[in-house]
Amino acid sequence: MNAPKTPASRFANLWPLCLGSLGIVYGDIGTSPLYALRECFADHSGLVASEHNILGVLSLITWSLIVVISIKYLLVVMRADNDGEGGILALMALVGLHEAPKSRIRGVVILAGLFGAALLYGDGVITPAISVLSAVEGLDVATPFFRPYVVPITIVILTGLFWVQHRGTEKVGFVFGPVMIVWFSVLTILGLVQIVQEPDVLRAVNPYYLVQFFEHNGIKGFLILGVVFLVVTGGEALYADMGHFGKTPIRLTWFTVVLPALLTNYFGQGALLLRNPDAIAHPFYHLVSGWLLYPLVLLSTVATIVASQAVISGAFSLTMQAIQSGLMPRMEIRHTSDEEFGQVYVPLVNWLMMIGTIGLVVLFKSSSALASAYGIAITTTMVITTLLLFLAMRELWHWSLPAALFVCGIFLPIDLAFFGANLIKVLDGGWLPLLIATAIVIVMTTWDRGRDLLVERIQRIGMSDDDFFAKLDEHRPQRVPGTAIYLWSRPGDVPLALVQNIRMNHVVHEMIIILHINFSRRPRVPASERIKVERLRDDFYRVTMHFGFVQNPNVPRALRLTNQLPVKCGDKNTIYVIGRETVLSVPNIGMAPWRERLFVFMSRNALRANAFFSLPSDQVLEIGTQIEI
Structure with missing residues (x-):
C-alpha cells in the first residue's frame, strides 16, 4: 500500500501546481492591465481623466475583481465541480444529472448552456x-517609427503561435509559470513606484468613490462598465481549468500573487494619471521611460503569448468535451501529453482560429478598436453560469429557495449590469462573437438532432437479440476462425453490420464481441469501472466500455487490460467491424432541408471511427448502410 501523504509532501506538491496555474489559468486576466484602464478613458468613452473619475474607475475595478472573481468564481462557483472538472460544459453535465421538472425549462437550460460554451470560441479568437496587438503597440509608444509595422509584427507572432500548437503545451508549458512570475512581479514593482509618489490614489479602495462615480456620470458611468469588465475577462478560465490544478492552488495563487499584483498595477496607473493625465494614451507603458520601455514591450509580448496559448488550449479541450458529449462530429484530436488528459491539439479548430484571429487584426487594426468586440461573449457566459449555478444550488446542494435566491441575487444583477453595458458594443464589433457562437450552436444542435433521427431510423430497421439468435439458429451460417469486435452505438440491439455480414457473406466468427462505447457525464472513469462484460450466449459477448468526457477513448488499450473476456483481444486474429452509415437527406421527413444538408455534410466529413478510437487500420472492416433522414 502507498503510504499516506504527509503534510510536508502535500505542501511540496502544492507549489508546482501553483506555478502551473500562474502560467495557464491567469494569463488572460493577468494581461488586462495592458489595455483595461486605458480604454476607460479613451476618446470613444467620453470620460474625462479627472480626479473623481480616476478614483471612481479604480474603485469599480477593485470591487469587480473582489466580487466577481474572488467571491463569485473562487469561493462559490468552484464548489460546483464535476469530479474535479470545471467549465460551463462540466457544469451543464453536472446539473443534467437531475431531471428538470418541465422539459421545456430543461430545453432552455440546455440551449443556454450550449450557447455559453459556444461563446468561449468567440473569446478564443x-x-x-x-492581447498580442496591445503588447506590440508598446513599440509605437517608444517611437513612431514602428507604427506602420505594429499590425505586420502582430500577424507574424500570431502565425508562429498557432503554427507551434501541434507540438503541444507539454513542450513549452514548463516556461509558462516562471514567465508569469516575472510578469506579475514587474506589475507589482511598476505599480508600487507610482503609488509611493501619489499615495492619495489608495482612497479608491473605499466604495464611496464607486457610488460617487455613478452619481456624477449617470448613464455614461453605467456604460463604462462595459470597459471596466475587461479586468475580469479571465474569470471563466479560473473555473474551466480547475480540473488541471485543483481548487486550492488556483485560490492560493490568486489571493497571494495575482490579485495583489493586478490591484497594485491598476492603482499605479491611476497614480500616474493623477499626476499626468496626458499619459492616458497608454498608461501602462508610461509607467516606465527611456530604454526600459523596450524590455517591457518584450515581456508584455511574451506574457500575451502565454495568455493566448491558454485560451487556445482551452478551445481544444472544449472541442474534445463537445465531441465526446455527442454535440459535435468526430474530428482529429491529438493528445500531446501521455500524462495530462487536457493537453490536446485539434488541427481543424487550430487553423480556423488562426484565420479568425489574424482576420480580426487586419480588420480592426488596433487593440482599442478590438475592445469593442471584446466582453459581450464573456458577459453572456457569466450570466449563463450564474443561472446554471442556481440550478446546482437547488438540485445538487439542496439549498433552500431563499438561500439560492439570495446568493444568485447578488451575482446576477452584477452580471446583468456588465452584460447590459456591453450590449452597446454589438454594432461596433460585439456581433462577431455572437455570430460565431450562433453558428457553433447551430452545428451542435443540428448534429445532436441528426444523430437522434439516425438512431430512430436504425431502430426501425434494426434487430433485437432474440430475433437475431432465432435467425441464427434457423440459418446456421458457417463459423470462421478469429474474433470479430463489432462497434455499435445502441446497447441492447444487434449491430447492423453483423446482420448484413451474415446475410450477405453467410459467415460468422468463432468469437463475436458487440462493443458499446459510452462517454460518461463524469470527466474521468477509473480503470476498475472501465469495462462491463455480458455473455449473451455461446461465444457471443456484449462489452460496454466507459470513458469520461476528457479521456482518450483508446479501445485496443482498454481491451488488452481486461481479463473479463475468454480470449485475448488485440492479436492478428482480431478484427474490428464498423458500420458506416451513409446519410441521405429526404424532404419532409426529419429536420429543415438546410439542416439536413448540414448534417449530411458533417456526417460525411466526420473523422472515421477507427481513427477516433485508435483502432489498428490493418484490422478494421467497414460495412456500409444507406439511411434516409
Whole structure:
C-alpha cells in the first residue's frame, strides 16, 4: 500500500501546481492591465481623466475583481465541480444529472448552456488578437517609427503561435509559470513606484468613490462598465481549468500573487494619471521611460503569448468535451501529453482560429478598436453560469429557495449590469462573437438532432437479440476462425453490420464481441469501472466500455487490460467491424432541408471511427448502410 501523504509532501506538491496555474489559468486576466484602464478613458468613452473619475474607475475595478472573481468564481462557483472538472460544459453535465421538472425549462437550460460554451470560441479568437496587438503597440509608444509595422509584427507572432500548437503545451508549458512570475512581479514593482509618489490614489479602495462615480456620470458611468469588465475577462478560465490544478492552488495563487499584483498595477496607473493625465494614451507603458520601455514591450509580448496559448488550449479541450458529449462530429484530436488528459491539439479548430484571429487584426487594426468586440461573449457566459449555478444550488446542494435566491441575487444583477453595458458594443464589433457562437450552436444542435433521427431510423430497421439468435439458429451460417469486435452505438440491439455480414457473406466468427462505447457525464472513469462484460450466449459477448468526457477513448488499450473476456483481444486474429452509415437527406421527413444538408455534410466529413478510437487500420472492416433522414 502507498503510504499516506504527509503534510510536508502535500505542501511540496502544492507549489508546482501553483506555478502551473500562474502560467495557464491567469494569463488572460493577468494581461488586462495592458489595455483595461486605458480604454476607460479613451476618446470613444467620453470620460474625462479627472480626479473623481480616476478614483471612481479604480474603485469599480477593485470591487469587480473582489466580487466577481474572488467571491463569485473562487469561493462559490468552484464548489460546483464535476469530479474535479470545471467549465460551463462540466457544469451543464453536472446539473443534467437531475431531471428538470418541465422539459421545456430543461430545453432552455440546455440551449443556454450550449450557447455559453459556444461563446468561449468567440473569446478564443478575440483574446489572442487583442492581447498580442496591445503588447506590440508598446513599440509605437517608444517611437513612431514602428507604427506602420505594429499590425505586420502582430500577424507574424500570431502565425508562429498557432503554427507551434501541434507540438503541444507539454513542450513549452514548463516556461509558462516562471514567465508569469516575472510578469506579475514587474506589475507589482511598476505599480508600487507610482503609488509611493501619489499615495492619495489608495482612497479608491473605499466604495464611496464607486457610488460617487455613478452619481456624477449617470448613464455614461453605467456604460463604462462595459470597459471596466475587461479586468475580469479571465474569470471563466479560473473555473474551466480547475480540473488541471485543483481548487486550492488556483485560490492560493490568486489571493497571494495575482490579485495583489493586478490591484497594485491598476492603482499605479491611476497614480500616474493623477499626476499626468496626458499619459492616458497608454498608461501602462508610461509607467516606465527611456530604454526600459523596450524590455517591457518584450515581456508584455511574451506574457500575451502565454495568455493566448491558454485560451487556445482551452478551445481544444472544449472541442474534445463537445465531441465526446455527442454535440459535435468526430474530428482529429491529438493528445500531446501521455500524462495530462487536457493537453490536446485539434488541427481543424487550430487553423480556423488562426484565420479568425489574424482576420480580426487586419480588420480592426488596433487593440482599442478590438475592445469593442471584446466582453459581450464573456458577459453572456457569466450570466449563463450564474443561472446554471442556481440550478446546482437547488438540485445538487439542496439549498433552500431563499438561500439560492439570495446568493444568485447578488451575482446576477452584477452580471446583468456588465452584460447590459456591453450590449452597446454589438454594432461596433460585439456581433462577431455572437455570430460565431450562433453558428457553433447551430452545428451542435443540428448534429445532436441528426444523430437522434439516425438512431430512430436504425431502430426501425434494426434487430433485437432474440430475433437475431432465432435467425441464427434457423440459418446456421458457417463459423470462421478469429474474433470479430463489432462497434455499435445502441446497447441492447444487434449491430447492423453483423446482420448484413451474415446475410450477405453467410459467415460468422468463432468469437463475436458487440462493443458499446459510452462517454460518461463524469470527466474521468477509473480503470476498475472501465469495462462491463455480458455473455449473451455461446461465444457471443456484449462489452460496454466507459470513458469520461476528457479521456482518450483508446479501445485496443482498454481491451488488452481486461481479463473479463475468454480470449485475448488485440492479436492478428482480431478484427474490428464498423458500420458506416451513409446519410441521405429526404424532404419532409426529419429536420429543415438546410439542416439536413448540414448534417449530411458533417456526417460525411466526420473523422472515421477507427481513427477516433485508435483502432489498428490493418484490422478494421467497414460495412456500409444507406439511411434516409
